[in-house]
Amino acid sequence: MNRGAVLAMALLLAGCMVGPNYRRPPAPVAVSYKELAGWQPATPEDGFDRGAWWSIYHDPILDHLERQIDISNYTLQQAEANYRNAQAIVQEATAALFPVFAGVGSAQRTGIGATSNGIVSSGNNVAVSGARGFTGNQYTLQGTGSWDLDVWGEIRRQIESDVALAQYSAAEIANARLSAQAALATAYFNLRASDSLTTLLSNTVKQYTDALRVVENEYHAGYVARGDVLTAQTELQTTQAQLTNVGVARAQYEHAIAVLIGKPPAELSIGPSALPDAVPVMPPSVPSTLLQRRPDIAAAEREMQAENALIGVAIAAFYPQVNLTSFFGYTSPTLDNLLQSTNRIWALGGAFNLPIFEGGAQIAAVKAARAEYDGAVANYRETVLSAFQQVEDELAALRILAEEKIQQDIAVKSAKENVAFAFNEYKAGTTIYTTVLTDQELELSDEVTDVTIQQNRMLASVALVEALGGGWSSDQLPRGNSLETVSFAPGIHP
Numbered sequence: 457m458n459r460g461a462v463l464a465m466a467l468l469l470a471g472c473m474v475g476p477n478y479r480r481p482p483a484p485v486a487v488s489y490k491e492l493a494g495w496q497p498a499t500p501e502d503g504f505d506r507g508a509w510w511s512i513y514h515d516p517i518l519d520h521l522e523r524q525i526d527i528s529n530y531t532l533q534q535a536e537a538n539y540r541n542a543q544a545i546v547q548e549a550t551a552a553l554f555p556v557f558a559g560v561g562s563a564q565r566t567g568i569g570a571t572s573n574g575i576v577s578s579g580n581n582v583a584v585s586g587a588r589g590f591t592g593n594q595y596t597l598q599g600t601g602s603w604d605l606d607v608w609g610e611i612r613r614q615i616e617s618d619v620a621l622a623q624y625s626a627a628e629i630a631n632a633r634l635s636a637q638a639a640l641a642t643a644y645f646n647l648r649a650s651d652s653l654t655t656l657l658s659n660t661v662k663q664y665t666d667a668l669r670v671v672e673n674e675y676h677a678g679y680v681a682r683g684d685v686l687t688a689q690t691e692l693q694t695t696q697a698q699l700t701n702v703g704v705a706r707a708q709y710e711h712a713i714a715v716l717i718g719k720p721p722a723e724l725s726i727g728p729s730a731l732p733d734a735v736p737v738m739p740p741s742v743p744s745t746l747l748q749r750r751p752d753i754a755a756a757e758r759e760m761q762a763e764n765a766l767i768g769v770a771i772a773a774f775y776p777q778v779n780l781t782s783f784f785g786y787t788s789p790t791l792d793n794l795l796q797s798t799n800r801i802w803a804l805g806g807a808f809n810l811p812i813f814e815g816g817a818q819i820a821a822v823k824a825a826r827a828e829y830d831g832a833v834a835n836y837r838e839t840v841l842s843a844f845q846q847v848e849d850e851l852a853a854l855r856i857l858a859e860e861k862i863q864q865d866i867a868v869k870s871a872k873e874n875v876a877f878a879f880n881e882y883k884a885g886t887t888i889y890t891t892v893l894t895d896q897e898l899e900l901s902d903e904v905t906d907v908t909i910q911q912n913r914m915l916a917s918v919a920l921v922e923a924l925g926g927g928w929s930s931d932q933l934p935r936g937n938s939l940e941t942v943s944f945a946p947g948i949h950p
Contacts, residue, residue: 474611474775475768478616478761483840486743491851509926510641511735517726518644518790521717525636528718535625542622545938549615555603559745560596560785567591595794598785598801605780612771617765619936626933627755634751636716638922642915643712645731649911650706652731656821656903657699664692664896667879669798671889686891691893695900707762733818737917738924740847749925754933756836763829770825772819776810843923850920857913864906871899 510522525532607613668688674680715726747753784802788794811818878895881887 460682472817473612473768474771475613476764479765480757480760481836483837485747485840486844488525489740489743489848489851491848492740494603509738509921510637512738512848513732517729518641521644521713522637524717525633525640526568529636529716530628530718532632532636535629539622539625539629543939544620546615546622547941549611549618550940552611552832553606553615555780556600557601557896560598560600563595565592566594566663579633586897589885594789595786595791595886596785596787597794600783601781603780605778608772608775610769613765613768613772615940617762617769619939620762620765622763622939623933623936627751627758627930630751630928630932631912634922634926634928637926638918640713640716641918643709643716645911645914645918646733647664647706647709647713648729649907649914650702651728652907652910653904654699654728655704655730656907657695657702660900661692661695661699664688664695664714667892667896668692674883679885680889687889687893690897700880706745712827720851724907730912731907733910734919735854735858735913738921738923738927740851740920743844745844746847747840748930749928751925751928753836753839753843756832758838758933760829760832760836763825763832767822767829770818770822771797773821774811776808777819778806778808781805846923847920848891849921850916850923853916854913854920855910857916861906861913863911864909867897868902868906871895871902875899882919
């Protein structure tokens with residue numbers, strides 16, 4: 457059989473692949489969102505750049521901070537390094553489909569004593585028979601080749617698995633980016649809530665200072681007891697302590713933002729600003745699109761294909777492994793005539809390795825591969841269900857918090873009117889200061905609650921955008937054929 461026939465047979469056999477072909481298992485997908493019927497976004501933003509989902513908040517400071525995530529966030533850089541490693545693994549596996557060639561050269565001087573006789577090996581697959589009193593040189597130059605034929609598709613299934621894992625790593629980059637962006641936006645709106653709370657408590661301190669001045673004047677005029685002055689002082693000092701405590705939380709949020717953008721906390725200072733009044737969110741689409749818009753779902757789906765391909769790798773181990781080897785070269789005792797045809801050496805051969813008895817080890821390996829795949833399927837379906845739960849949770853939170861905000865605004869307005877009325881009654885001498893104190897505490901509590909509700913609305917807005925994938929799409933994952941590209945350029949590049 458000539459070489460061409462052997463090569464043709466090898467290519468024909470290479471078209472076979474054992475193991476199951478991948479088909480994405482179905483996942484539980486609802487027809488519509490349960491909460492969507494009673495929920496409307498405050499400000500629909502269908503036209504914004506989905507690559508920068510935070511632009512719906514129209515905050516230049518937030519925009520500036522978010523854009524530094526891709527530059528300096530170390531968690532994201534680690535995910536990107538993992539992806540480059542996965543790319544290299546794919547290229548390494550793809551290279552196994554090709555034959556391996558190597559050049560071998562050797563020079564050897566051999567000597568055998570006058571009373572000895574033997575054979576001295578020299579070079580690759582070459583032996584020199586030595587005679588008594590022999591001293592001589594041997595030069596060899598040859599090329600070797602070997603090719604592990606992927607007859608049963610073991611290598612190709614491994615490549616399929618590695619490609620899916622590389623796509624998994626790419627989805628993990630998107631997931632790390634979205635998580636970091638959402639964490640930054642969450643910390644930012646928590647910081648702005650602290651700013652609003654600081655403004656509220658600062659204004660309250662001023663009001664309580666004015667109230668204390670009135671009470672002191674009333675006391676010096678002999679209209680009220682000393683206890684009213686002490687009560688007003690306690691109320692003022694307690695509020696001042698609350699104001700100071702807000703600074704701790706604000707500093708921590710600012711430090712968290714600094715870490716997210718890869719800076720030491722000492723290098724970042726964010727000026728104060730109020731929490732936004734409007735709560736824009738990304739309008740959700742039909743539930744089925746969530747399967748393409750969530751990077752964690754895409755990662756779980758890619759993991760399924762990777763595990764499915766490894767079943768084929770395990771099954772291929774039951775079949776004989778076929779290997780072709782060859783070498784061609786020259787050997788001569790002198791260097792000047794090394795490349796003459798009379799000094800030519802060559803060999804061409806093949807071998808196979810067929811497992812016969814392994815004590816059930818390979819059967820167990822196939823069972824383990826199938827179990828890993830079943831686990832990946834369960835993880836995928838659980839990830840899908842969790843995604844729907846997160847969307848429903850945030851839709852419900854936004855709807856309910858919007859209603860609560862309306863009710864709380866009314867409560868704050870009533871509390872303010874009640875305090876003004878009680879204080880006027882106190883100055884008129886028709887009520888005691890304890891009544892004023894109770895109404896003031898209720899007003900402050902209502903106003904703090906109002907800020908907290910607005911804070912929670914902003915956080916739910918960010919969480920909904922994150923739950924919807926932030927505008928990401930699985931179409932952004934690298935294609936398998938691009939990952940399988942192998943470079944034959946020599947050299948090692950850093």
